[in-house]
Amino acid sequence: MPGLMLLDTPSLYYRAFYGVPESMTAPDGMPVNAIRGLIDMIAMLVRQHSPSALVACMDADWRPAFRVAAIPTYKSHRVAEGNAEETPATLVPQVPVIEQVLDAVGIVRLGVPGYEADDVMGTLAVRAKGQADIVTGDRDMFQLVDDAQPIRVLYTARGVKNLQPIDEAAVTAKYGIPGRSYADFATLRGDPSDGLPGVPGIGDKTAAALITRFGSLEALIRAVDEGGELTSGQRAKLGAARDYLRVAPTVVQVARDVPIPELDLSLPAGPRDPEALTALAERYGLQGPLGRLSAAL
Template sequence: MPGLMLLDTPSLYYRAFYGVPESVTAPDGMPVNAVRGLIDMIAMLVRQHSPGELAACMDADWRPAFRVAAIPTYKAHRVAPDGGEETPDTLAPQVPVIERVLDAAGIARLGVPGYEADDVMGTLASRAEGGVDIVTGDRDMFQLVDDGGPIRVLYTAKGVKNLQLVDEAAVSARYGVPGRSYADFATLRGDPSDGLPGVPGVGDKTAASLITRFGSLEALIRAVDEGGDLTAGQRARLSAARDYLRVAPAVVRVARDVPVPEHLDLALPGKPRDPETLAALAERYGLNGPLSRLSEALSWAPGT
């Protein structure tokens, strides 16, 4: 499905970091496993899916203030003593290298202050006029799936070599709700990995049943207020979680109105934007092999 491919770049470089041994180093001994792994992932994705456009979306803010204001526990367990994100010591120095490589190669790299990569992807997907593939290991992106776009997720849970294609049918089959209802379902169920408590006593099956029966979280809350068809236990649990349910949707839902520039050149680069810098990075960090594979995938002319 040629079109726009959106990369959840942090998700991918974390996967590369844990999937490629730290013994993969630059000539000076610095680990570059995440850098090399990400470059190879991008080459593979381009080669196998032939997108017309590509954007590497970044976390300009991994824990946005508007989400923390709504739910203070949001990603709180991942806050380092200095207030930043807790990141493995050998990964943190690789992120600037990744950014420099992407920029020198000419692959669009997008992050917006105050927002996560998820929000950038949500905005770009909503704007797109053709097909969109979102490459991520984050289930929250399932809320963007839309067969009408078409917008689909290439889910990396089993690795980039074994991507799971997630469309509306796949979301419905796995969770019992349509993709457009996934955010409401996830709000009820919660997500401990993001510090979202959910409604105590409401798991996947109950969340799916409630959203399917009432159609939306808003309609479900109205049913709680107006004496709708709920068991006494369900009503008690939902009533007790009213404060959480009031603010959680703004945290769980991916923003689709991020101030990303309107006119972006996301076309695959026909040649490196800065070949001299790219060559220097290849030499400095021992990236000749991965960059050669990326060059081949992008069909750069020899010597460019």
């Protein structure tokens, strides 16, 4: 069903960077593997799904202050000099070119100061007046699936050619939890890739069982406080992690109230700035990918 498609742009260009050989270079020898890969991904998504609106969501702040204030270890292992994110050296110069290409094509590129791409996607998804598809390789976005809205994730774990549609039933089938409970489940089990410790001693199966039984993290914490049906071991582990559980939702939950102005998100039928796009194609040797994207549009 045509509707709004939201791209987790950093997730996609990282996938392109690692999936396309660095032997793909511009005429001057600069690697353009992430650029070429991302352009081809967008062309494929447009061809296969025919969205009426498309937004390339960006990280204006990859490690927002409000999340670090809640849990200082949030993404701390990925911090490089000057609080920047550790990024492969040959990817760094490609990101500005990706931005220039998106702007010349006329695809809305949106980042909001103080927020991650996840938060931009979450806000736009819940505001959508019809179907919203989120294209990402980040499981955190599973918390947004909502059959009633409807919002689904097109998960890239097997590649953009083999997207896995994730709805509430898919979340339940994969994790054994209610379809919209992924954030609570992720809070309990933690996520080392984001520096979230989780509750020590509570793994995937126990986290799923607890969230399924109590329905929400809030209800589970209330059971700890009020003597609900928990084993002595579970009560001890959850009680010891009370401080973490109090602040973790601020970090784990995707923001849905990012201040985003009214924008025309329509997918362009042709390049917004053909001259700029031609110059970029020649400068970086992108004639093939940009031709395929133009044809898809």
